[in-house]
Amino acid sequence: MSTVAIIGAGVIGLSWAQLFHDHGWHVTICDPRPDLAEVAREALGERTVLLTADPADAVADADFVQENGPERVEFKREMFATLAAAAPATAILASSSSSLLPSDIAEDNPAAARILVGHPFNPPALMPLVELVPGRDTAEATLDAAFAVYESLDRTPVRLRAEIRGFVGNRLQKALNNEAYYLVQQGIIDPEGLDTVVKNSLGLRWATVGPFEGGHLGGGPAGIRHLATHVGAQMNFAPGVPDPERMEAVISAVEQEYGTGAAQYRSRAQRRDDLTREILAVRAENAPA
Numbered sequence: 001m002s003t004v005a006i007i008g009a010g011v012i013g014l015s016w017a018q019l020f021h022d023h024g025w026h027v028t029i030c031d032p033r034p035d036l037a038e039v040a041r042e043a044l045g046e047r048t049v050l051l052t053a054d055p056a057d058a059v060a061d062a063d064f065v066q067e068n069g070p071e072r073v074e075f076k077r078e079m080f081a082t083l084a085a086a087a088p089a090t091a092i093l094a095s096s097s098s099s100l101l102p103s104d105i106a107e108d109n110p111a112a113a114r115i116l117v118g119h120p121f122n123p124p125a126l127m128p129l130v131e132l133v134p135g136r137d138t139a140e141a142t143l144d145a146a147f148a149v150y151e152s153l154d155r156t157p158v159r160l161r162a163e164i165r166g167f168v169g170n171r172l173q174k175a176l177n178n179e180a181y182y183l184v185q186q187g188i189i190d191p192e193g194l195d196t197v198v199k200n201s202l203g204l205r206w207a208t209v210g211p212f213e214g215g216h217l218g219g220g221p222a223g224i225r226h227l228a229t230h231v232g233a234q235m236n237f238a239p240g241v242p243d244p245e246r247m248e249a250v251i252s253a254v255e256q257e258y259g260t261g262a263a264q265y266r267s268r269a270q271r272r273d274d275l276t277r278e279i280l281a282v283r284a285e286n287a288p289a
């Protein structure tokens with residue numbers, strides 16, 4: 001049985017821990033938080049995992065490391081230096097980072113050839129995508145091995161050809177989120193209305209076809225070439241840029257709409273996960289990957 005070290009037991013780390021465990025891995029979770037045992041039990045129930053506050057301890061026997069600590073390059077650089085020194089010389093060292101360059105994380109690291117970003121979408125135990133992002137010195141063999149690991153976890157790994165801040169998924173997400181904040185700030189729509197628009201149009205469409213295949217269908221039999229010259233040609237407005245000074249008002253409106261606090265979070269996350277599971281099941285039945 002293979003061994004994974006999960007570094008960081010927040011939202012992402014605990015979900016990875018569940019996924020690896022349920023695919024037959026030995027799991028060690030490392031986090032200095034004083035409530036580690038409590039949050040692990042809440043997220044993982046009766047699953048057996050090892051817990052530690054010491055990263056060197058956590059990775060001593062690891063075949064694979066998935067790091068999910070704070071999103072600060074200094075933190076990750078230092079943490080990966082520790083991981084490289086303490087893990088077996090064959091271990092793959094992956095970061096869940098949402099936007100940092102793997103080359104920055106691996107700077108001056110003697111194990112740079114074994115370091116990459118394996119970026120999931122939240123929650124990794126449910127969302128299929130993992131973006132594999134190579135740094136300057138990441139070895140092809142590391143990417144191949146990480147690809148095989150994520151596939152064995154029933155994820156859908158996608159290899160990027162080169163690193164870029166935010167990778168692909170979060171660059172797309174940021175463009176859409178900027179527009180969403182802008183439209184709310186302009187008083188065009190409120191947060192709930194905007195969410196309703198997305199859930200009933202783009203979100204639903206993009207669960208079946210991506211923007212390019214969707215555009216090719218949107219043009220009818222003449223395809224994307226027709227769409228680009230016809231409807232596309234009239235979409236000649238500039239993207240909205242949200243006012244950074246007025247973000248607070250949007251954030252407050254979102255909190256007011258959806259509530260705050262642990263109980264709210266748990267019930268909304270549960271509902272999101274139940275619906276996601278149902279959509280994935282229907283998709284698997286109708287269009288096996």
Ligand SMILES: NC(=O)c1ccc[n+]([C@@H]2O[C@H](COP(=O)([O-])OP(=O)(O)OC[C@H]3O[C@@H](n4cnc5c(N)ncnc54)[C@H](O)[C@@H]3O)[C@@H](O)[C@H]2O)c1
Nearest residue numbers: 008009010011012031033068069070071096097098120122
């Ligand atoms: N939240 C998301 O939607 C999301 C999605 C994809 C990727 N990510 C990435 O995953 C990573 C974790 O994000 P998160 O949302 O789970 O954050 P989080 O704040 O929920 O969890 C971070 C955890 O790291 C722990 N930590 C702090 N110092 C540590 C140390 N020295 N050793 C081990 N653990 C330590 C904290 O105690 C905390 O439990 C980030 O790099 C983030 O960019 C987040």
